[in-house]
Amino acid sequence: MGAFVRALLTVIVAFAGLGVLLGSMYWVTKFLPKRWQEGARYWVFIFPAAIAVVVGLLIPALRTIYLSLLDDNGQSWVGFENYQTIFDxxxxxxxxxxxxxxxxxxxxxxxxxxxxxxxxxxxxxxxxxxxxxxxxxxxxxxxxxxxxxxxxxxxxxxxxxxxxxxxxxxxxxxxxxxxxxxxxxxxxxxxxxxxxxxxxxxxxxxxxxxxxxxxxxxxxxxxxxxxxxxxxxxxxxxxxxxxxxxxxxxxxxxxxxxxxxxxxxxxxxxxxxxxxxxxxxxxxxxxxxxxxxxxxxxxxxxxxxxxxxxxxxxxxxxxxxxxxxxxxxxxxxxxxxxxxx
Incomplete structure (x- = not known):
């Protein structure tokens, strides 16, 4: 039960921290020149999603492509040999x-x-x-x-x-x-x-x-x-x-x-x-x-x-x-x- 409560508190604190961060960034945009405010507010809400895409999708995808060019132990470079194996x-x-x-x-x-x-x-x-x-x-x-x-x-x-x-x-x-x-x-x-x-x-x-x-x-x-x-x-x-x-x-x-x-x-x-x-x-x-x-x-x-x-x-x-x-x-x-x- 204690582990569940700690996990729940961790999630709550994380979401609260994210809310405070976004709110602070949104507040800061008020001090920017008016011609930049709209674009800055747009990026305030896009930024977390962009980070999630990079960390959760782009980096793993690039790592997978890199691993596909190595041998089965992930040590030696074999180029497109693995792809050739698929079709051979x-x-x-x-x-x-x-x-x-x-x-x-x-x-x-x-x-x-x-x-x-x-x-x-x-x-x-x-x-x-x-x-x-x-x-x-x-x-x-x-x-x-x-x-x-x-x-x-x-x-x-x-x-x-x-x-x-x-x-x-x-x-x-x-x-x-x-x-x-x-x-x-x-x-x-x-x-x-x-x-x-x-x-x-x-x-x-x-x-x-x-x-x-x-x-x-x-x-x-x-x-x-x-x-x-x-x-x-x-x-x-x-x-x-x-x-x-x-x-x-x-x-x-x-x-x-x-x-x-x-x-x-x-x-x-x-x-x-x-x-x-x-x-x-x-x-x-x-x-x-x-x-x-x-x-x-x-x-x-x-x-x-x-x-x-x-x-x-x-x-x-x-x-x-x-x-x-x-x-x-x-x-x-x-x-x-x-x-x-």
């Missing part, structure tokens, strides 16, 4: 392709699902109940979602899960597609007669992406539903006057109008897919060809103690984020111009 090694190269699959398939199907539900659920009977049911998985942690779906994908030696029960009840379905009801869904990379190459994502990776879509679709649905309801009625009425059907109005009027929202949701889901870790860790632990860059970073850095390669993987995630931010900014600007035109 079949296992680590697979993690990159897996992450790209999470980003592309996960984002695409999440956006499509969210748009479809938002469109067809609006103004229908039971709209609130349906949207609540779709949104509920988003309230579950990704680890919890992974554990929940393990019961769906369960196979021998455990009691068979829901998916095996479904495929086992389909007459004539081949055993290698679950026809015998004994398939190990999260362990087997192939499906039917198709066996993916060693460096390509397996069928079990797509099964994990289904869990990701299940958790993200509710978020997308809620945002899209709000955006669709915000489309001005005058635009829709004008489209109907011109002879457009409901379907044509949706594709020609509604979608262009909410394009900015679609881009925002897609970007958010893309970042979540690129950082995919929890679901993989809770289901397969990254084994059986399902590991992603984030999982490989964790295993490499904290389990294998290979700081150089682990830092290179972290830098790779950061590098993949940058073009997404750039494309998102351009798309947002183009969408704003289209709506404002």
């Amino acid at each position: 090694n079949t296992g680590t190269r697979l993690t990159v392709f897996n992450s790209m699959t999470w980003v592309i398939a996960g984002t695409l199907f999440t956006v499509i699902t969210g748009l479809a539900v938002a469109r067809y659920a609006d103004n229908m009977r039971g709209e609130k109940a349906l949207k609540t049911a779709i949104f509920l998985p988003g309230a579950i942690s990704l680890v919890g979602a992974g554990v929940t779906w393990l019961f769906v994908y369960a196979g021998p030696p455990f009691e068979n899960g829901l998916l095996n029960a479904i495929t086992g009840s389909i007459p004539g379905l081949p055993d290698n597609m679950g026809g015998d009801g004994q398939r190990l869904w999260t362990l087997e990379r192939g499906f039917g007669d198709f066996e993916p190459p060693a460096s390509a994502p397996g069928f079990n990776t797509f099964l994990l992406i289904v869990i990701f879509i299940w958790t993200q679709a509710g978020f997308a649905t809620v945002i899209f539903s709000a955006a669709i309801k915000g489309v001005p009625d005058t635009l829709l009425e004008a489209a109907k006057v011109d002879g457009a059907t409901d379907r044509q109005s949706f594709y020609k009027v509604t979608l262009p109008y909410i394009q900015t929202t679609i881009i925002t949701v897609a970007t958010t889901v893309t970042f979540a897919g690129l950082k995919a870790f929890d679901i993989v860790a809770a289901t397969t632990g990254g084994r059986f060809g399902t590991s992603t860059i984030a999982n490989e970073f964790y295993v490499t850095t904290f389990v294998q103690s290979r700081s150089g390669l682990g830092a290179a993987l972290a830098v790779l995630i950061f590098a993949l984020v940058l073009p997404i931010i750039f494309l998102n900014r351009r798309a947002q600007k183009r969408a704003d111009e289209m709506v404002g035109a």
Whole structure:
């Protein structure tokens, strides 16, 4: 109890000290020339945030980049050797392709699902109940979602899960597609007669992406539903006057109008897919060809103690984020111009 009280007092004193410091700096700005006062007051409140960004983000980022150029012991300079290892090694190269699959398939199907539900659920009977049911998985942690779906994908030696029960009840379905009801869904990379190459994502990776879509679709649905309801009625009425059907109005009027929202949701889901870790860790632990860059970073850095390669993987995630931010900014600007035109 004493330790808790001391920690609480430390936090209170720290915030009080910060408040006194900001207040003092703000008071000092009154004595500056009037042409400088506004800018000085602006920097009074920007300064703490800037310090936090430098200390908590910029310095660790630069240190990570530096570590990625050293060996696994952090002693000898190896240049870009760690990055070469990522793409030369079949296992680590697979993690990159897996992450790209999470980003592309996960984002695409999440956006499509969210748009479809938002469109067809609006103004229908039971709209609130349906949207609540779709949104509920988003309230579950990704680890919890992974554990929940393990019961769906369960196979021998455990009691068979829901998916095996479904495929086992389909007459004539081949055993290698679950026809015998004994398939190990999260362990087997192939499906039917198709066996993916060693460096390509397996069928079990797509099964994990289904869990990701299940958790993200509710978020997308809620945002899209709000955006669709915000489309001005005058635009829709004008489209109907011109002879457009409901379907044509949706594709020609509604979608262009909410394009900015679609881009925002897609970007958010893309970042979540690129950082995919929890679901993989809770289901397969990254084994059986399902590991992603984030999982490989964790295993490499904290389990294998290979700081150089682990830092290179972290830098790779950061590098993949940058073009997404750039494309998102351009798309947002183009969408704003289209709506404002």
